[in-house]
Amino acid sequence: MLKGRSLIDPSDFSREEFREIFDLAHEIIKNPEKFRKSCEGKILATLFYEPSTRTRFSFEAAMLRLGGQIIGFSEPNSSSVSKGESISDTIRTIECYADIAVMRHPKEGAPRVASLSVDFPVINAGDGGHQHPTQTLTDILTVERLKGNVEHKVYGFCGDLKFGRTVHSLIKFLSNYEGVRFVLISPEELRVPEYVREEIMMKKNVPFVEVEKMEPYLGEIDFLYMTRVQRERFFNEEDYIRLKDKFILDSEKMSYASPETYVLHPLPRVNEISVEVDNDPRAQYFQQAKNGMYVRMALILKLLGIY
Amino acid sequence: MLEITSIEKGIVIDHIPSGYGIKLFNLLRLEKADYTVALIINAYSEKMGRKDIIKINNKIQLDVEFLGLINADITINIIDEGKIAKKVRLTVPEKVTNVLKCKNPRCVTSIESNIDHIFHLVDREKRSYRCEYCDDIIIPYDK
Numbered sequence: 001m002l003k004g005r006s007l008i009d010p011s012d013f014s015r016e017e018f019r020e021i022f023d024l025a026h027e028i029i030k031n032p033e034k035f036r037k038s039c040e041g042k043i044l045a046t047l048f049y050e051p052s053t054r055t056r057f058s059f060e061a062a063m064l065r066l067g068g069q070i071i072g073f074s075e076p077n078s079s080s081v082s083k084g085e086s087i088s089d090t091i092r093t094i095e096c097y098a099d100i101a102v103m104r105h106p107k108e109g110a111p112r113v114a115s116l117s118v119d120f121p122v123i124n125a126g127d128g129g130h131q132h133p134t135q136t137l138t139d140i141l142t143v144e145r146l147k148g149n150v151e152h153k154v155y156g157f158c159g160d161l162k163f164g165r166t167v168h169s170l171i172k173f174l175s176n177y178e179g180v181r182f183v184l185i186s187p188e189e190l191r192v193p194e195y196v197r198e199e200i201m202m203k204k205n206v207p208f209v210e211v212e213k214m215e216p217y218l219g220e221i222d223f224l225y226m227t228r229v230q231r232e233r234f235f236n237e238e239d240y241i242r243l244k245d246k247f248i249l250d251s252e253k254m255s256y257a258s259p260e261t262y263v264l265h266p267l268p269r270v271n272e273i274s275v276e277v278d279n280d281p282r283a284q285y286f287q288q289a290k291n292g293m294y295v296r297m298a299l300i301l302k303l304l305g306i307y
Numbered sequence: 308m309l310e311i312t313s314i315e316k317g318i319v320i321d322h323i324p325s326g327y328g329i330k331l332f333n334l335l336r337l338e339k340a341d342y343t344v345a346l347i348i349n350a351y352s353e354k355m356g357r358k359d360i361i362k363i364n365n366k367i368q369l370d371v372e373f374l375g376l377i378n379a380d381i382t383i384n385i386i387d388e389g390k391i392a393k394k395v396r397l398t399v400p401e402k403v404t405n406v407l408k409c410k411n412p413r414c415v416t417s418i419e420s421n422i423d424h425i426f427h428l429v430d431r432e433k434r435s436y437r438c439e440y441c442d443d444i445i446i447p448y449d450k
Contacts, residue, residue, distance in 0.1 A: 087415070107415040109440025110415040110440075199437065
């Protein structure tokens with residue numbers, strides 16, 4: 001039963017519960033018209049303490065397409081947060097007005113704190129460099145639509161794996177599935193955090209390699225997950241400039257990949273995928289963004305107990 | 308040799324790794340005690356070379372769970388009528404609340420007051436702990 005629950009981390013739901021969400025998302029894609037009024041009279045609050053375009057729009061579009069309404073803020077300076085209000089107090093107040101809330105916050109664990117303070121569903125839309133579980137829903141729906149299921153596949157992750165919250169969530173999710181292997185491509189400084197390596201991959205016996213060059217592995221990778229080296233995650237500008245261009249995917253590198261290696265990206269892209277790759281049929285990142293809206297529609301419906 | 312007289316009724320925390328006595332003293336807030344407390348540092352120990360000892364001349368309620376975080380070999384002797392009435396065995400706790408602080412500057416615990424600071428045991432050998440909120444792993448009281 002997902003009604004009333006919060007999604008803060010991929011371990012919050014079981015495989016079966018995620019299955020329910022993906023099945024509903026596939027149904028919505030087939031017949032979106034059927035769900036046009038499902039959330040009539042319901043309000044989604046979007047609490048974005050950090051800038052976001054697509055995640056916020058994706059949630060807002062999802063709620064509007066379900067016939068619901070939205071309230072919220074997209075930068076904390078325009079709210080009482082700028083007066084120093086605690087996360088718990090903010091979310092308790094929002095609970096008086098809305099049926100469900102989505103929170104993005106620069107501090108890791110902030111959505112968890114929010115969810116523990118209230119009785120209505122809270123969805124983590126990204127917390128610092130930690131987790132981003134609804135991007136994982138987006139990624140998995142895309143994988144399922146392209147290859148049927150997530151099992152027995154090689155997933156390559158490239159770029160900023162240290163602060164890349166979408167990477168952490170996707171690895172955590174995939175580590176529960178059989179026959180999954182990871183190729184982790186990043187500079188040494190931006191490798192996955194210790195808890196991802198030891199607490200997730202090693203504890204669950206998921207085979208993985210950590211490498212600095214993608215070409216030798218591209219032929220065996222089913223999904224290449226590119227990420228942005230994010231300026232805002234660095235304390236030091238020099239480190240950012242030194243590392244940001246090291247792992248760029250272009251047509252030349254794509255020639256090493258198999259005809260069935262799909263390229264995913266949580267977006268926004270800066271320059272880690274050359275625009276020339278966009279026309280390659282294996283580039284699936286814009287379709288992925290569209291899937292994000294559908295799977296968020298499914299998530300909202302499930303957490304509100306409507307389906 | 309300096310001698311601290313034995314106590315009639317109270318608690319002796321023995322086999323504290325040298326250098327940790329003062330930390331433990333502060334963690335137990337013993338500076339606020341209105342009874343006699345002795346902190347002995349660098350005492351000779353056959354097993355450890357040097358060790359610290361705390362003697363508390365009062366039978367107080369002591370939350371000892373977190374002492375296992377420092378070293379599970381620390382011994383706690385409850386003294387009654389000048390004799391050891393009970394020995395408390397320490398374990399490495401599975402979960403600790405409001406003892407450790409997360410060092411990750413991006414962790415929500417750095418801004419949100421009035422929340423419990425919770426850590427879960429990751430590796431018993433290494434005595435490493437994971438923050439409930441940000442998953443950052445720390446080894447408390449690592450030398």
